[in-house]
Amino acid sequence: MNSSINAACDTAIVSFKNVRKKFKTTQGDLLALDDFTLDIAEGESIALLGSSGCGKSTLLRMLVGLDTDYEGSICVKGRPVKGIEQERGMVFQEHRLFPWLTVAKNIELGLLNDQLSPQERQSKIADHVRLVGLDGFADSYPHQLSGGMAQRVSIARGLVSSPRILLLDEPFGALDANTRTQMQQELLRIRAESRITTILVTHDIEEAIYIADRIILLAPRPGRIQKVIKVCEAHPRERTPFEFHRLQKELLYTMTGDEAYAAETRRLESLSPSAIAL
Numbered sequence: 001m002n003s004s005i006n007a008a009c010d011t012a013i014v015s016f017k018n019v020r021k022k023f024k025t026t027q028g029d030l031l032a033l034d035d036f037t038l039d040i041a042e043g044e045s046i047a048l049l050g051s052s053g054c055g056k057s058t059l060l061r062m063l064v065g066l067d068t069d070y071e072g073s074i075c076v077k078g079r080p081v082k083g084i085e086q087e088r089g090m091v092f093q094e095h096r097l098f099p100w101l102t103v104a105k106n107i108e109l110g111l112l113n114d115q116l117s118p119q120e121r122q123s124k125i126a127d128h129v130r131l132v133g134l135d136g137f138a139d140s141y142p143h144q145l146s147g148g149m150a151q152r153v154s155i156a157r158g159l160v161s162s163p164r165i166l167l168l169d170e171p172f173g174a175l176d177a178n179t180r181t182q183m184q185q186e187l188l189r190i191r192a193e194s195r196i197t198t199i200l201v202t203h204d205i206e207e208a209i210y211i212a213d214r215i216i217l218l219a220p221r222p223g224r225i226q227k228v229i230k231v232c233e234a235h236p237r238e239r240t241p242f243e244f245h246r247l248q249k250e251l252l253y254t255m256t257g258d259e260a261y262a263a264e265t266r267r268l269e270s271l272s273p274s275a276i277a278l
Contacts (some may be wrong), residue, residue, distance in 0.1 A: 012039035013164065013197050014063065021058055032058055034222040036072070042164070045191060046199045047212035049257065053104075055193060055223025056201040057211045064090045076165070085225035088157035093170040095150040097142040103153050104129065104138040110160040128156040131190060148179040152186070159194060168200045172207070184210055188235055203216070205251045209244060211235055217254065229252060 021242070023035040026028040040046055048056040061067040062074055065084040074081045076088070095233070097106045104125050111121055129138050142150055151171060158166055167190040168187075172180040184207060191198055202208050208215045209231055219226040238244065 006101040008079075013039040013077055014038075014199075015041040015058070015073070015078075016063075017073045017075075017105070019059075019074060021055065021062070021067075021068055021070040023164075031222040033070075034224050036224060036227065038228075040197060040199070042197055042211060042214075042252035043195060044197055045211060045213045046197075047208035047215045048199065048207065048218060049202045049203065049215050049251070050223065050226075051203060051220055054218040054220050056203075056218060057169050057222070060090070060169050060199065060201055063165075064088050064167055086161045087164045089161065089163035089166045090170045091154050091158040091166065091171045093173050095147075097140070097150055097153055099142050102139050102141055103134060103145070106142070106153055106157045107160050110157040114161055117121060124160055128160045131159070131193065132156045133186065145270045146179070147175050148183055153174065155187070155190065159190070159196075163196065165197045165199065168198065170203070172203050173202075173204075185236075187211065188189045192235070204257075205248050206239065209247055209253075210239060215251070217251065 015148070017040045019033055022029045022030070022031050024030075033199045035153075035270050036055075048059060050056055058067065062070055063076075063081060065081050065088065066209040068082065076085075098109075101109075107125050107128055107208065108121065111124065114121075126138070129135065134149065134152055134156070137145065137149065145153070154171070171187075175183060187198075188211060197213075200208070200211055212231060215229045215231065216225060217227040217229070218224065229251070231247070233241075233243070254276055
């Protein structure tokens with residue numbers, strides 16, 4: 001694959017090399033991912049964008065260490081991924097909170113493998129309750145929270161062990177539009193404060209443009225890189241400028257296979273420095 005789609009290799013915190021994934025089915029092997037190669041720089045925000053079934057969530061599961069049955073290699077700072085480790089946190093679409101545990105106790109689950117004193121443990125939990133804007137709710141139970149608040153707890157649980165990489169699998173997909181917008185802004189604030197690498201799986205084009213430094217557009221099954229777009233506009237971003245909507249339309253028509261429109265947007269793209277297709 002063309003090396004121009006990669007971040008500088010010597011600064012990469014995550015490297016996918018020729019990753020290929022098959023699933024066993026009653027009809028035989030199903031090829032879910034094919035020749036996926038990508039380097040991600042430390043501190044970068046990546047969005048994996050594509051339609052359902054193109055392998056986005058599978059890539060996250062392999063990177064976090066939940067699935068090790070694949071061809072090719074996945075490395076973090078040059079070391080092959082062999083299982084779940086503290087340096088990689090995960091946030092799922094459903095908050096997956098335990099209903100019988102308080103907010104603080106749900107967040108504490110992210111510290112199960114940390115060797116901390118009781119005082120250090122409580123301090124980290126309190127810090128992350130504040131980080132996600134839930135002051136005053138540490139002793140609340142999940143049924144007492146809104147959907148957005150519950151997802152904040154899930155993010156805090158993913159961050160509390162101080163991972164270098166936070167993986168987010170469509171974390172706002174189940175929220176209403178207003179809450180989703182608020183949570184996207186909150187994610188950007190948390191990322192700026194914690195300075196970690198984030199990899200977001202989404203099928204929402206607007207969300208990808210608003211959050212990511214680079215958008216990795218995956219073709220339908222078998223999942224493979226169709227296009228990589230670097231979004232150069234600094235944060236905080238506005239959703240109303242012409243360039244935002246132009247890029248939104250380009251991605252939509254590329255995903256839906258309108259080649260005439262895609263060709264025209266590529267021509268226009270060469271005239272604008274705001275979004276560069278690599």
